[in-house]
Amino acid sequence: MAQTDVLLTKEPAPQTVPPCELSPKVYDVACNTGAYTSSGLATTGFRTAKYLMDEWYQNLYAHYHQAFADRDHSERQRHESQHLASETEALAQRTQQDSTRRVGERLQDMHSWKSELQREVEELIADTDGLLAQKLRLERALDASAVPYSIAMDSLQCRERRQHPDLVRDHVEVELLKEAELIRNIQQLLKRTIMQAVNQIRLNRQHKETCEMDWSDKVESYNIDDTCARYNNQSTQVQFHPHSTKLEESASTPETWARFTQDNLLRAERELLASANLRTLIDAILRDTSEDLQLQCDAVNLAFSRRCEELEDALHKLRCHLHKILREITDQEHQVAVLKQAIKDKEAPLRVAQTRLYQRSFRPNVELCRDTAQFRCPESLISLSH
Structure with missing residues (x-):
């Protein structure tokens, strides 16, 4: 190629048509192909087997322009491939940075939801412990109500042994019957409230387990995403996974993912509110039942006091009349003796x-x-x- 360039510079080329503008006959001759080739035996009476100088120059220019065109095409492809490699590398870096940023945002979201779930779990545990304490108070109150109930029933049974003149349905008996009925109603109320507390404790524990499962899944996912966020191009743990881009049919969307945790938190909040209302109700029930029992106990004691006063007054009057009657009997006995003596006289x-x-x-x-x-x-x- 260098000798050809020197030759071209020393001797100007004849004015010929460029390869792209040659006629088919001349181009075939220059390329030594086709029907107009000059290779082989000399044509009969037309020309010899040797090429002409024009043909030699045409063939030379054809090879030169072909090499120039191939080199130019190669340079363009090289520049385009370099540009494409640069663009793909920048795109890969931007994609990787965006993916890392989105993984970081995902980590923040999971950390936020994880903190909310952990807070709900702790509140459910504390609220369940409070309900257990209230349930224990209800059970103790139910056990303690057996003592006044037995006292009231024993009092009624003892009063049944009164003699017939004193076997009356007085105010004391009415108050004792009220007290026994009140204690039975309170015992039934306490039993129903204990059942409500047991059911609420069961619901609290179920939602606590649900929140704990969600929290555990988010902790595991957080650790996985945290490990993924730390990967880079120099990491030694990375490798090819051909089928990693395949999406699972059971995979959730960001909306369903967030809605699932929101539903768990909402249900937990509802149970916390119901538990708080139940604890307030238990406090009110214990306070009201204690006040009612105390008032009824005071009423029974007052009825007993008044009845005892009535009995003491009646006993005092009867004792006075007894003394008078005994004195009258003595006087009558003396009078009888006097009359007997008078009769004898x-x-x-x-x-x-x-x-x-x-x-x-x-x-x-x-x-x-x-x-x-x-x-x-x-x-x-x-x-x-x-």
Whole structure:
């Protein structure tokens, strides 16, 4: 090629048509191909087997222009490939940086949700512990209500043994029946509240487990994404994974992913609110039942006090009347003795009167007269007999 360039510079080339503008016949001759080739035996009566100088120059220029065109095409391809390599490298760097940034944003989102879930789990644990304490208070209150109930029932049974004149349905019995009915209602209320507390504790633990599972998944995902965010082009752990770009059919979208955690948090918040309301209700129930029992106990004690006062007053009056009656009986006994003595003292006059009547019955004839003395003696007998 260098000798050809020197030759071209020493001897100017004839004015010929460029290869791209040659006729087919001349081009075939220059390329020594086609129907117009001059190789082989000389044509019959037309020309010899040697090339002409023009043909030699045409062939030379054809090779030169072909080499120039190939070199130019190669340079363009080289520049384009270099430019493409630079663009792809910059695009890969930008894509990798954007992917790293998005992984970092994902880590922030997971850390935020993870913190919220951890806070909800801690609140559920604390609230469940509070409910367990309230449930223990309810159970102790239920056990303690058995004592006043047994006292009220024993009091009613003891009062059934009163004698018939005193076996009355008084105010004390009414208050004792009220107290027994109140205690039974309170016991039923406490049992229902204990069941509500048990169910709420079960729901709290279920949602706690759900939040813990979600939190555990996010911790694992956070560790994976944190490891992925630390990878770079110089990392030794990276390798080819041909099927890593395949998406799983069960994979969630960012919207469903966020909605899943939001639903868990909302359910946990609802259970926390229900638990707080239940604890407030338990406090109110314990306070109100204690006040009701205390008021009913005071009413029963007041009824017993008034009934005891009535009985003491009646007993005092009966004792007074008993003393009077006993004194009257003594006086009557003395009077009976006096009357007996008086009767005994009347025996002599009675004998006298009866003897007079008997003797006067022996009067003869007309002398047997019903005179004043005769009538006076029977009167004296009657008075003495009375």
